[in-house]
Amino acid sequence: MSEALYERYKDALRRGHVAALRGRLDAALIAYGEAADLAPERALPHSSLGTILHRLGRDDDALAAFGHALDRFPRDEAALVGRSEILADRGERVKAAEALDRLAETRAAGGRIADACDTARRALELAESRQRRRFVRDLVNQLRASPADAPVIAALERALGVLEPADTERAPGEPTGPAVRAADEPPSPEGATDEAKARPSIESVPESATVEPADEDAPDGIALADEAEAAFDAGDIGLARDGWLRAAAAHRRAGHRDAAIDACYLALGMAPDDPSLHLTLAELYVERGWRGPAADKLVLLARLAELNDDADTRSSICALALEHVPDDLRLREICA
Numbered sequence: 001m002s003e004a005l006y007e008r009y010k011d012a013l014r015r016g017h018v019a020a021l022r023g024r025l026d027a028a029l030i031a032y033g034e035a036a037d038l039a040p041e042r043a044l045p046h047s048s049l050g051t052i053l054h055r056l057g058r059d060d061d062a063l064a065a066f067g068h069a070l071d072r073f074p075r076d077e078a079a080l081v082g083r084s085e086i087l088a089d090r091g092e093r094v095k096a097a098e099a100l101d102r103l104a105e106t107r108a109a110g111g112r113i114a115d116a117c118d119t120a121r122r123a124l125e126l127a128e129s130r131q132r133r134r135f136v137r138d139l140v141n142q143l144r145a146s147p148a149d150a151p152v153i154a155a156l157e158r159a160l161g162v163l164e165p166a167d168t169e170r171a172p173g174e175p176t177g178p179a180v181r182a183a184d185e186p187p188s189p190e191g192a193t194d195e196a197k198a199r200p201s202i203e204s205v206p207e208s209a210t211v212e213p214a215d216e217d218a219p220d221g222i223a224l225a226d227e228a229e230a231a232f233d234a235g236d237i238g239l240a241r242d243g244w245l246r247a248a249a250a251h252r253r254a255g256h257r258d259a260a261i262d263a264c265y266l267a268l269g270m271a272p273d274d275p276s277l278h279l280t281l282a283e284l285y286v287e288r289g290w291r292g293p294a295a296d297k298l299v300l301l302a303r304l305a306e307l308n309d310d311a312d313t314r315s316s317i318c319a320l321a322l323e324h325v326p327d328d329l330r331l332r333e334i335c336a
Helices: 003-021 025-038 044-055 059-072 077-089 093-109 113-126 130-144 150-160 192-198 221-233 237-253 257-268 275-288 291-307 311-324 329-334
Strands: none
Touching (some): 003 025, 003 291, 025 044, 044 059, 044 077, 059 077, 077 329, 093 113, 093 130, 113 329, 130 150, 221 257, 237 275, 257 275, 311 329
8 A cells, every 4th residue: 555545544544533433423434434445455444334333223234344344354353342242132142152252262362361251251151162161261260370450350250250160160269159240340341232231321420429529719610601602602712612621620520510521512512623522521421420432432532542643642541441441341452
């Protein structure tokens, strides 16, 4: 591919990522389609198309797009995850498990044993087989030999929850029955059932949670919003954007997350490509209890940061992901 053609390809991908971040799915389809036409040998445009088609409910087309991606790169993780989600949704559990088998093998080969174990466990839950059970048991043994950080411990407990006691000897202190998931622990991101739970559950966290103490001298969010609207009416877009951001911060301090989200949306209307705005929205989504949308936004923003060589944004994404969505496998891969 010539340098000029590659730049056109990157620009099409960038436009697709931006459109997807802004929820303009039809525009994202057009941009990703253009990228696929410019670089038909690459898997990424096709897996990105599949993801958008799945969000639009066009699952037959999404499966075809994921198939095109896998034809070009059989280990494309986004395509394997997307394919498994759709097939599991349709009740085609064996085919969904087969996609997860390949994904687990890919992750294990890359040394990501905790991720591989979660994936293999999900495949076993979808379709029982001796080979899958053996693979999960082997991964459990590898996890036991790994440094016991939080992701390793969590993956180990989830795997032990589906294995029979005879499958493996437990170390002292390990659970003897099905692992009990903490109330605030997100489900595994593999497979459609768990993924559907991770996307907007719309179960908000208590309004008192993670809210900074009110400052009596802090500006009022409504007053700041009025100032931002006045700046917009006067044609000062930069001042209006800053005003909406200040209003969002004030609403957030007061615990009014919905109002803060609305203020961020208004600011995005004036600065749709501003990474700091998308990062703020991701934080608000987490505080609102919408971990799935927060993770989806961070994944798209990370792809855009990579295309723009924006190391600062990538660093901010990874810090936010580590704090709030540490179990999202896509973000763990991006930030590895």
